[in-house]
Amino acid sequence: MLASKTVQELLDAFSAPTPTPGGGSAAALAGAVSASLLAMVAAMPKTKNGTPEERATLDALHPTLMALRAELTDLIDRDAASYDAVVAAYRLPKATDAEKAARKTAVAAAMRLATDVPLETLRAAVALKSHGKVVAENGNLNASSDVGVALNLALSAGLGALLNVETNLSGISDEAYVAQVRQEIDKLRQHYRQH
Amino acid sequence: MLASKTVQELLDAFSAPTPTPGGGSAAALAGAVSASLLAMVAAMPKTKNGTPEERATLDALHPTLMALRAELTDLIDRDAASYDAVVAAYRLPKATDAEKAARKTAVAAAMRLATDVPLETLRAAVALKSHGKVVAENGNLNASSDVGVALNLALSAGLGALLNVETNLSGISDEAYVAQVRQEIDKLRQHYRQH
Numbered sequence: 001m002l003a004s005k006t007v008q009e010l011l012d013a014f015s016a017p018t019p020t021p022g023g024g025s026a027a028a029l030a031g032a033v034s035a036s037l038l039a040m041v042a043a044m045p046k047t048k049n050g051t052p053e054e055r056a057t058l059d060a061l062h063p064t065l066m067a068l069r070a071e072l073t074d075l076i077d078r079d080a081a082s083y084d085a086v087v088a089a090y091r092l093p094k095a096t097d098a099e100k101a102a103r104k105t106a107v108a109a110a111m112r113l114a115t116d117v118p119l120e121t122l123r124a125a126v127a128l129k130s131h132g133k134v135v136a137e138n139g140n141l142n143a144s145s146d147v148g149v150a151l152n153l154a155l156s157a158g159l160g161a162l163l164n165v166e167t168n169l170s171g172i173s174d175e176a177y178v179a180q181v182r183q184e185i186d187k188l189r190q191h192y193r194q195h
Numbered sequence: 196m197l198a199s200k201t202v203q204e205l206l207d208a209f210s211a212p213t214p215t216p217g218g219g220s221a222a223a224l225a226g227a228v229s230a231s232l233l234a235m236v237a238a239m240p241k242t243k244n245g246t247p248e249e250r251a252t253l254d255a256l257h258p259t260l261m262a263l264r265a266e267l268t269d270l271i272d273r274d275a276a277s278y279d280a281v282v283a284a285y286r287l288p289k290a291t292d293a294e295k296a297a298r299k300t301a302v303a304a305a306m307r308l309a310t311d312v313p314l315e316t317l318r319a320a321v322a323l324k325s326h327g328k329v330v331a332e333n334g335n336l337n338a339s340s341d342v343g344v345a346l347n348l349a350l351s352a353g354l355g356a357l358l359n360v361e362t363n364l365s366g367i368s369d370e371a372y373v374a375q376v377r378q379e380i381d382k383l384r385q386h387y388r389q390h
Contacts, residue, residue: 159343
């Protein structure tokens with residue numbers, strides 16, 4: 001588990017010239033930090049104007065933020081594992097026609113997973129951007145720079161995940177799947193522009 | 196040391212409704228991850244076109260990227276420590292005139308440090324944006340999404356640090372210092388627009 005490594009060890013793993021962990025895991029980590037900062041502000045005793053409505057809104061949002069943090073923390077590992085599976089599939093034997101066919105199926109399945117995983121990071125990052133707006137509108141004004149940092153991190157987590165979705169999508173030949181993912185990421189991109 | 200905590204423990208610390216660690220430390224962490232990903236690509240055996248010039252450029256840049264990673268990792272802790280010092284200064288006694296004067300001096304010194312520290316993060320993040328361009332121009336094309344994630348993280352580290360510099364600067368009365376910092380951050384902001 002990458003999340004049970006120390007921060008220094010994780011930075012060592014990112015710095016090593018090995019395929020994983022790479023940008024997909026880094027995007028998920030940025031999202032997990034963003035969710036944590038938003039949870040911090042939602043849990044602060046003070047709200048923007050001290051009204052019971054603000055308190056209720058932040059209390060209701062807190063479990064969602066903690067769930068997104070947990071999901072994004074898992075995605076740090078799942079992104080690395082999905083890429084390792086792509087590499088393993090490409091290394092399968094391809095001497096006979098049967099081996100070639102089995103390898104092709106394995107590569108296609110692995111590429112699809114390696115697209116679905118950053119897509120999940122992207123969805124979580126887009127959700128964080130919306131939740132971050134609610135925290136900004138209801139949370140302690142003394143923590144507004146923390147909310148600002150969280151929103152910036154959610155943006156870079158989403159854009160980073162999007163880069164990974166697009167890169168892996170270009171290696172997939174299942175046209176129906178590609179069209180469906182393209183439609184979803186176009187919608188999520190629009191969401192980014194609006195918020 | 197926050198960097199010797201596990202990733203889960205650091206996320207717990209960010210999530211806790213205590214003043215530190217907050218956005219300033221998160222911005223520094225994003226910068227450290229960005230530097231690590233750029234170091235990864237610079238250390239890969241393959242370069243963009245496999246020329247000796249690309250290899251020499253990436254080899255020359257690698258130690259700089261590792262030094263920025265180390266500096267930004269230190270800044271995760273230094274940002275938290277500088278904010279803790281502000282809180283401690285505000286808690287000093289203010290019963291007598293002598294106490295009031297001592298407290299005022301301590302708060303001013305702590306606020307200045309709490310501005311200098313994210314300013315250092317901002318400078319490092321701006322440097323990473325420039326170095327990232329060099330890695331993009333010379334590095335392994337298979338890692339281009341890693342470089343893209345690194346550049347996004349450097350941007351959010353810089354913008355996050357800038358938010359913290361501006362927030363803390365607004366609490367400083369030394370006009371010469373404020374003017375000097377404003378001049379520097381205006382220049383760094385321009386740099387962001389150009390790159």
